[in-house]
Amino acid sequence: MQFDALFLRAMSSMGITTCFGIIGSEAEAIRFDKALGITFYLTRHEFAAGIMADVAGRLTGIPHMCWATFGPGLTNMATGVCSAMLDRSPMVACSAQIPRPQIRFNLTHQCIDNVGLMAGITKSSLQLEKAEALGSHVQTALQRTLDGLPGPAYLSIPLDLLKTEVPDREALAILQAVQPLTRRKKTKPAxxxxxxxxxxxxxxxxxxxxxxxxxxxxxxxxxxxxxxxxxxxxxxxxxxxxxxxxxxxxxxxxxxxxxxxxxxxxxxxxxxxxxxxxxxxxxxxxxxxxxxxxxxxxxxxxxxxxxxxxxxxxxxxxxxxxxxxxxxxxxxxxxxxxxxxxxxxxxxxxxxxxKRQPAAQPDAVTDIPRIVAAVSTALGRDGIFCSDVGLHTQYAGLLATTYHSNHFLCSNVCGSFGFGLPAAIAAQICHPETRVLAFCGDGGFHATSQELETLVRYSLPVVIVVVADSAFGLITYYPHLNDADPQRHLTEFGPVDFTLLARANGVSATKILDIADFPDVLEKAFQTHQPHLIEMPVKYDNTLLPHIAETAIDCHH
Missing domain, CATH: 3.40.50.1220 (TPP-binding domain)
Known part of the structure; x- marks a missing residue:
């Protein structure tokens, strides 16, 4: 049996069922095949693959796999792995490495110290050197993804090892030795x-x-x-x-x-x-x-x-x-x-x-609270709200109504820009019958907007809401805390028509200029059971923020 097939069978025996990622030149030596027990989802970018594995791990409580090729493939995926580390998600991150005889870190084409790069953002980082390690080192490494605080394990696999033939008797012994990963019982309190x-x-x-x-x-x-x-x-x-x-x-x-x-x-x-x-x-x-x-x-x-x-x-x-x-x-x-x-x-x-309603302010200009309220209504008690990172995240996290665990998802500890869309893709894969919405600012959305095509390719009916202010809204927020005017050239950018971008990728789209139209458009988008993008302009009340202490809820009488 060739090592690549043995590796995938062993991972399947440990309970890994899904892999997100991109295969590079190692495609000649590894074949992801459902017959080997693992379903492969091809993404457009390795960062998105990492976030998908992160979120799938959160939702299921079991590690999912992400895959990248050597060099830039792995560095692209690293932020997604970091997200799983900081947000405590079980994950198995894997990448190819160039053939062992050619390894010269930072000297050979696309050759970096994979293990060293990933050591600081994983619970375990190792390179496979022989097939027997699947039944010992790899089993131990993967078990660590569930022990204590969950997190990712990383495996580097040299290209020449992937091509190695393993005698059938030896391969069978290895497969018999690996066991499904289990959650260990917690200790009794003293x-x-x-x-x-x-x-x-x-x-x-x-x-x-x-x-x-x-x-x-x-x-x-x-x-x-x-x-x-x-x-x-x-x-x-x-x-x-x-x-x-x-x-x-x-x-x-x-x-x-x-x-x-x-x-x-x-x-x-x-x-x-x-x-x-x-x-x-x-x-x-x-x-x-x-x-x-x-x-x-x-x-x-x-x-x-x-x-x-x-x-x-x-x-x-x-x-x-x-x-x-x-x-x-x-x-x-x-x-x-x-x-x-x-x-x-x-x-x-x-x-x-x-009430989930901000206090009335005569100078308030933002529609974000109304947008979040409409999203909560459309999702009902059972829908999954996936928020990207930005100022809109704070409105969503503090104002959205949530009734079930893991039905509001954001990049909590890591704060990974571009999280929203790949998170929603993973949530829809894990819960195919559930309404899933990605709530994004225009900055974060454009960081992973290439995954629109992934939605179409896998027929995932995610609804995307893009609130657009042509700026990095959260960064714009901070100068206002000190009554300072922001340096606009550091935070603002030109407009993008995201409805045209969506249609170019095969996703239907609607642009809204009046917030009053949003609830009906949102409900119709969900009823199509197809991916759909809704874009609307938004403003934030940044100028109000430094002065909020002047008003307070009367809680003393």
Whole structure:
């Protein structure tokens, strides 16, 4: 058996079913064939392949593969791999390497140190040197994608090894040795930690629960809801954890980050945390951008998590309760924890946040909140909202309604520009009967717009909404924080007609000039069950943002 076929069969035996990517000159030596157990999706760019594998891993909880050729193929894919590393997605990233006798890093044509390049953005980075490694080193490397915090493993495969013939008896022994990847059981929480945690909750008067994405990865959503109901604590979440607790849950307040005041056009961060005397961080991940600075770094913190994510002197909780989150929360329930009264400010904020409407401002010009509301209505309770990176992401993450885990997807920790469209492609592949929407700014969309043709080729009915301001909107936002005028030549660019671009790639498209037309156009786009792009111009309230502290929700009366 040739090594390429043995490799694909071994990967399939470990549970890898899908690969996204582009094959280079190694096409002479590797054949992705469904008969070998892995379905191959050809992308237009390796970065998109990496994002697709990242998102497929998030949605399924099992690693998916991405493939690139050597040299620039791998460097293109690296950002997608980095996204999986920082956003904690299981992934197997693979690339070819030139034949071993010719390897001279940075000297031979398209030859770089693959393993060294990928070592810093993966949990495991190695080059295969012989077939026997499939049953030992590769199995161990791939298992690491699921252990602890999930993440990518990288394999470099020299071209001459791909062409090697492996004796049938040896190949059979290798295939018999590989085993499906499994999620290891979480450790039991220490009884002393549970007791300390219970005491801190009992001593608190107004605790608040903060949830991160590890709650979703550990499938602990139901336990979190039971625990929150027992102690009657309000819940906030990071954008990465949207949907872990449904937006209409009686304890849920809002997703939160540093943009909360700006998006709602009023001061809500201060009343959100004022009066809280214990932060209960469940499945918390500092990288998800819901940092303790938001609540002033001055409140006692209890972290309940299955994975320790030490942050050194950046953040240290007062109490750390490690182990299976469901066990920890269920054991806390047996300690007779008191049910607390909500702060009056939280009762008012609950009514305010449930409306998902920014405070009225006479100078407001943006339609983004109305656009996000229309998208949420069209997606309903079950649709998947994939947001690209930009200022529009903050509006989407903080205003969109989400009722299920992993039904709002964005590049949380990595912030990968161009994430939206390839993320939506992966989501539609994983959930073919579900409405999937890519929400993009014109900057981020044009970074991966070549994948429009991929949508058509695989008949994926993703709807794309492009909000166009001919600028890098998020970068334009920052100078306004200091009342400075932006240097426009650094952030603005010429207009692009994205409807023409879509049609050139075989995607039907509509341009909207009046936001009032958007809900009907969006619903009709979904009903076609074909890919469709909707473009509309948008403005942002950048000039309002530095002055939002002048208005605030009245939470004190």
């Amino acid at each position: 009884r002393a930690d549970i007791i300390r945690a219970a005491q801190s909750i009992t001593d608190a008067t107004h605790p608040m629960i903060v949830i991160g994405n590890q709650v979703i990865r550990d499938n602990a959503q139901a336990s979190v809801c039971r625990f929150a109901k027992q102690i009657n604590a309000p819940i906030i979440c990071s954008l990465a954890a949207k949907g872990a607790v449904p937006d209409d849950h009686p304890q849920f307040l809002t997703a939160a980050n540093q943009y909360l005041d700006s998006v709602y056009r009023t001061s809500v961060l201060h009343p959100l945390f004022e009066g809280v005397d214990l932060m209960i961080l469940i499945g918390y991940d500092f990288g998800e951008d819901l940092k303790p600075a938001l609540w002033g770094n001055d409140k006692p913190t209890l972290v309940i998590n299955s994975v320790d994510v030490p942050m050194g002197d950046i953040f240290q909780p007062d109490i750390l309760c490690l182990g299976d989150m469901t066990r920890s929360l269920d054991q806390l329930a047996h300690h007779g924890l008191p049910q607390q009264e909500w702060l009056a400010s939280h009762q008012r904020l609950k009514r305010f946040f449930d």
